[in-house]
Amino acid sequence: MDERLQRIQFVTRYYDWLQGLRFLPFGVLMAGFALWLALLPLEGGTPATLGAIALGVGLVATLGLYPLVGGYYQRRFGEVRSSQAMKQTRLRLTLLFAVAGMALAFGLVALGLRGVGPGFSMSWALAISAAALVAYWAAIGRFVPHYPPIAGAMLLVALLHALGLNPLCDWLHVGDAASTVRCDLVTFHAAWGVALMVLALLDHRLLVRTLSPASADAAELGAAG
Amino acid sequence: MKAPFEQLATLDRLIHEPARLSLLTALSACDSADFLYLQSLTGLSKGNLSSHLSKLEEAGLVTVEKQFKGKTPHTLLRITGTGREAIERHWEQLERLRSRAKGWVSEEGSG
Numbered sequence: 001m002d003e004r005l006q007r008i009q010f011v012t013r014y015y016d017w018l019q020g021l022r023f024l025p026f027g028v029l030m031a032g033f034a035l036w037l038a039l040l041p042l043e044g045g046t047p048a049t050l051g052a053i054a055l056g057v058g059l060v061a062t063l064g065l066y067p068l069v070g071g072y073y074q075r076r077f078g079e080v081r082s083s084q085a086m087k088q089t090r091l092r093l094t095l096l097f098a099v100a101g102m103a104l105a106f107g108l109v110a111l112g113l114r115g116v117g118p119g120f121s122m123s124w125a126l127a128i129s130a131a132a133l134v135a136y137w138a139a140i141g142r143f144v145p146h147y148p149p150i151a152g153a154m155l156l157v158a159l160l161h162a163l164g165l166n167p168l169c170d171w172l173h174v175g176d177a178a179s180t181v182r183c184d185l186v187t188f189h190a191a192w193g194v195a196l197m198v199l200a201l202l203d204h205r206l207l208v209r210t211l212s213p214a215s216a217d218a219a220e221l222g223a224a225g
Numbered sequence: 226m227k228a229p230f231e232q233l234a235t236l237d238r239l240i241h242e243p244a245r246l247s248l249l250t251a252l253s254a255c256d257s258a259d260f261l262y263l264q265s266l267t268g269l270s271k272g273n274l275s276s277h278l279s280k281l282e283e284a285g286l287v288t289v290e291k292q293f294k295g296k297t298p299h300t301l302l303r304i305t306g307t308g309r310e311a312i313e314r315h316w317e318q319l320e321r322l323r324s325r326a327k328g329w330v331s332e333e334g335s336g
Binding site for chain 2: 001004008010013077078079080081083210
């Protein structure tokens with residue numbers, strides 16, 4: 001099968017998941033949270049309750065936007081209903097990544113409780129996140145080219161963080177334990193936020209390039225000619 | 226072995242036409258898709274797309290289901306079992322042709 005037909009097959013199969021603008025608010029939310037954390041005054045510490053509330057409200061808002069943006073894609077490009085086999089594959093993938101994410105979170109908490117340094121845990125979290133991105137890319141058929149470079153960038157951030165060369169930590173004047181934790185949180189949310197935004201925009205671009213709305217008049221003229 | 230152009234002539238022309246090949250490829254990757262999606266995918270006008278879909282429907286390769294969403298007509302297209310077999314057979318045929326074509330090129334190059 002040639003590249004054009006492969007692209008058609010891929011875009012039709014993963015139509016919902018390639019609707020990048022649906023995922024863009026999640027990236028904006030995470031990057032915004034990272035920025036908010038970074039701009040908090042050092043003396044005041046981290047107001048955990050306020051942060052959790054802000055993140056929760058943002059998450060509800062982005063979840064509300066998800067179907068609305070889906071409606072935009074349906075009006076602009078039309079509707080595709082997935083086959084039963086595809087629905088099962090997608091459900092398996094979603095469950096697999098959700099379970100892996102929870103295992104990662106619990107693992108990091110366990111490492112923290114055992115007294116392992118916070119910077120070390122966060123580097124691992126980012127490295128595993130990069131591996132998850134590559135696994136996701138492989139699971140959906142290795143067709144889209146932009147996942148591996150973004151995973152590579154995330155791995156680079158993990159490496160810089162592990163080596164103590166994270167520029168964000170320099171900017172945040174990391175010294176004591178509290179500011180180290182804050183730098184970890186800022187780095188993790190900023191890395192995921194930026195990665196999600198870039199992936200969302202590139203997925204959207206792939207969809208728009210494959211599904212250019214028909215120019216009715218031109219096509220009619222071409223057919224008549 | 227058949228000559229190159231004879232082999233090309235064995236391809237089903239109903240399926241091999243680029244727009245119809247795209248339509249069947251898309252429909253084989255999902256349960257169903259609506260008219261607007263297929264129009265976006267192929268870039269065809271409504272008239273041309275209807276004409277291609279009618280040919281595929283007449284051949285029993287797709288089914289057309291007309292519904293209403295409120296007052297707006299909504300047309301859903303679905304590939305049939307025959308259509309799925311036909312498109313898979315067609316891809317296999319194209320792959321075989323492609324691999325043989327490589328042979329023709331190397332024979333010419335060595336000769």
